[in-house]
Amino acid sequence: DTAVSQTPKYLVTQMGNDKSIKCEQNLGHDTMYWYKQDSKKFLKIMFSYNNKELIINETVPNRFSPKSPDKAHLNLHINSLELGDSAVYFCASKLQGWNTEAFFGQGTRLTVV
Amino acid sequence: QQQVKQSPQSLIVQKGGISIINCAYENTAFDYFPWYQQFPGKGPALLIAIRPDVSEKKEGRFTISFNKSAKQFSLHIMDSQPGDSATYFCAASLTNDYKLSFGAGTTVTVRA
Numbered sequence: 001d002t003a004v005s006q007t008p009k010y011l012v013t014q015m016g017n018d019k020s021i022k023c024e025q026n027l028g029h030d031t032m033y034w035y036k037q038d039s040k041k042f043l044k045i046m047f048s049y050n051n052k053e054l055i056i057n058e059t060v061p062n063r064f065s066p067k068s069p070d071k072a073h074l075n076l077h078i079n080s081l082e083l084g085d086s087a088v089y090f091c092a093s094k095l096q097g098w099n100t101e102a103f104f105g106q107g108t109r110l111t112v113v
Numbered sequence: 114q115q116q117v118k119q120s121p122q123s124l125i126v127q128k129g130g131i132s133i134i135n136c137a138y139e140n141t142a143f144d145y146f147p148w149y150q151q152f153p154g155k156g157p158a159l160l161i162a163i164r165p166d167v168s169e170k171k172e173g174r175f176t177i178s179f180n181k182s183a184k185q186f187s188l189h190i191m192d193s194q195p196g197d198s199a200t201y202f203c204a205a206s207l208t209n210d211y212k213l214s215f216g217a218g219t220t221v222t223v224r225a
Contacts, residue, residue, distance in 0.1 A: 004156070031211055041200055043157070043215040055211055090156050099145040099164070099206075102213060104156030 003027050006091050006105040013081055014113055021076045021108045023091030031055075032074040033092040033102070034066060043090070049074055050096060081112045116140060117205050119216025127224050132190040134219045136203035139184065143205040147213075148177065148188050151200045160201070161188075193223045 004025045013019050025032065033056075034046040048056035049068040063079045074091060091105040119136045126132045136146075147162035163170045163177045163186065170177045174197075176189040190197055203216040 041151075041218045041220070043202065043218070045212060045214075048211050050211060092156070096211075099162070101147075101159045101162075104158065106154070106156050 004091055004093055004103050004105040006089075006108050008108060009106060010109050010111075012111045012113065015081055015083060017081050018077070018079045019081060019110070020078070021089055021091075021110075023074045023076070023105060025072055025091075025093040025103070027093060027103060028095075029093035029103070030071055030096050031094050032068065032071075033090075033094075034074065034076050035090040035092060035104075037088040037090060037107070039087070047074075047076075078110075081110075083112050086110055086112045115217065116143075116214040117203055117216040119203050119219060121219060122217065123220040123222070125222045125224060126190075126193045128193060128195060130193050130223075132188075132193050132197070132221050132223070134188045134201055134203070134221070135185065136187065136216050137183075137185045138205050140205070140207070141184065142207050143214075144208050145206045146177070146179065146186050147204050147206075148175075149202045149204060149215075151202065151218075153199075157202060190221070193221075195223045195225050197221060198223045 031050045033048045047066040052068045065077045068074045088107045090107045092102045094100045094102040148160045149157035150160040151157040161172045174191045179186045200218045200220045202218045206213045
């Protein structure tokens with residue numbers, strides 16, 4: 001059973017398009033994240049939700065909009081895609097608490113052409 | 114602004130050798146320091162973690178050394194194996210903070 005699953009795994013799209021990435025976790029966690037990993041492998045936090053409430057909103061263009069319909073799901077919608085949005089996007093989840101383990105999905109490789 | 118600085122960016126070690134990755138932080142309020150391991154095409158996964166009241170933690174061939182006064186911590190991979198070839202990230206977080214700040218990552222290649 002996959003703990004944190006993301007769809008799609010690969011996404012190739014043209015500049016200007018709008019796309020969504022979906023994430024689901026079956027671990028019973030109450031906190032979910034979106035991270036962006038660039039070509040140099042740097043992991044940058046984008047958003048975090050706790051019990052469906054947005055708690056972290058880093059400096060991210062407002063073309064990126066997260067949505068958490070329930071505690072088990074966190075989706076990421078991206079409008080007007082740009083070349084610089086090409087990266088691997090990771091969803092992660094954990095239990096609330098400073099020292100709990102974060103579980104990551106397998107990532108979505110987004111390529112904007 | 115990167116809150117956790119990690120070095121080296123990459124390293125190559127022979128099978129059976131020791132891999133050492135170093136991290137430094139500025140915020141003395143950090144109180145949880147995990148290391149994550151990432152294989153190509155996969156998401157990061159927790160490898161080992163330490164709290165600042167402990168100077169060393171060992172799990173199998175992996176050891177974290179923590180120096181609170183120097184604000185540094187390091188990962189040692191003993192008897193490195195080809196299967197250890199991956200990217201390793203150090204990270205840090207604060208009490209009551211949901212945010213996990215990652216270092217830039219170190220790509221370790223173990224040559225057979």
